[in-house]
Amino acid sequence: xxxxxxxxxxxxxxxxxxxxxxxxxxxxxxxxxxxxxxxxxxxxxxxxxxxxxxxxxxxxxxxxxxxxxxxxxxxxxxxxxxxxxxxxxxxxxxxxxxxxxxxxxxxxxxxxx
Amino acid sequence: xxxxxxxxxxxxxxxxxxxxxxxxxxxxxxxxxxxxxxxxxxxxxxxxxxxxxxxxxxxxxxxxxxxxxxxxxxxxxxxxxxxxxxxxxxxxxxxxxxxxxxxxxxxxxxxx
Numbered sequence: 001x002x003x004x005x006x007x008x009x010x011x012x013x014x015x016x017x018x019x020x021x022x023x024x025x026x027x028x029x030x031x032x033x034x035x036x037x038x039x040x041x042x043x044x045x046x047x048x049x050x051x052x053x054x055x056x057x058x059x060x061x062x063x064x065x066x067x068x069x070x071x072x073x074x075x076x077x078x079x080x081x082x083x084x085x086x087x088x089x090x091x092x093x094x095x096x097x098x099x100x101x102x103x104x105x106x107x108x109x110x111x112x113x
Numbered sequence: 114x115x116x117x118x119x120x121x122x123x124x125x126x127x128x129x130x131x132x133x134x135x136x137x138x139x140x141x142x143x144x145x146x147x148x149x150x151x152x153x154x155x156x157x158x159x160x161x162x163x164x165x166x167x168x169x170x171x172x173x174x175x176x177x178x179x180x181x182x183x184x185x186x187x188x189x190x191x192x193x194x195x196x197x198x199x200x201x202x203x204x205x206x207x208x209x210x211x212x213x214x215x216x217x218x219x220x221x222x223x224x225x
Contacts, residue, residue: 031211033211033213035213042202042215042216042218043157043204043213045212045213048210048211048212050210055210056210056211091156091157093156098211099144099145099206101147101159102147102159102211102213103159104156104158104159105156106154106156107156
């Protein structure tokens with residue numbers, strides 16, 4: 001069964017450094033998403049992406065965050081200058097159409113020191 | 114703001130029994146709902162979905178019920194197995210950008 005894959009599984013970064021989280025969505029999916037889950041809390045929406053542009057973003061997704069689909073298979077989330085509070089699990093998801101099930105990867109655990 | 118919430122943080126059931134996990138939502142404009150299962154160290158796994166024009170949908174051993182009058186969603190798992198032990202989240206889709214709003218999660222523990 002096709003799946004969303006995310007790399008790395010764990011990223012440790014010094015505060016203030018840039019980090020790029022990578023995702024390969026399911027190949028025929030057209031909609032892409034990033035969510036995060038701080039330890040012990042709810043899964044929170046960050047951003048949705050369709051047709052090479054952001055469809056919607058939450059207030060968490062400030063100017064320090066950006067997304068890109070650099071080629072036909074990868075979808076990346078960049079945090080320019082990481083803060084301690086960015087420590088969380090980051091999940092990538094994709095769906096074939098907008099109002100259809102979103103399928104999630106197993107996440108990248110981001111630890112900011 | 115409006116949010117999705119869960120009544121019970123932990124549900125413990127005997128293997129073979131049926132499980133019911135509940136979810137309250139407050140946004141009457143939400144038109145699509147999804148249940149996810151999350152095992153330790155993994156991402157949310159899609160279980161079943163339902164649209165607001167339906168009140169019941171069945172899958173393999175799972176049934177989702179939607180009561181729009183009281184803004185309530187439930188997930189029923191028949192003949193619960195040890196492999197069903199996980200955290201279960203409901204999520205609602207409201208935004209034009211297909212943003213999912215997740216509930217806080219219910220931990221299901223299955224006793225052998």
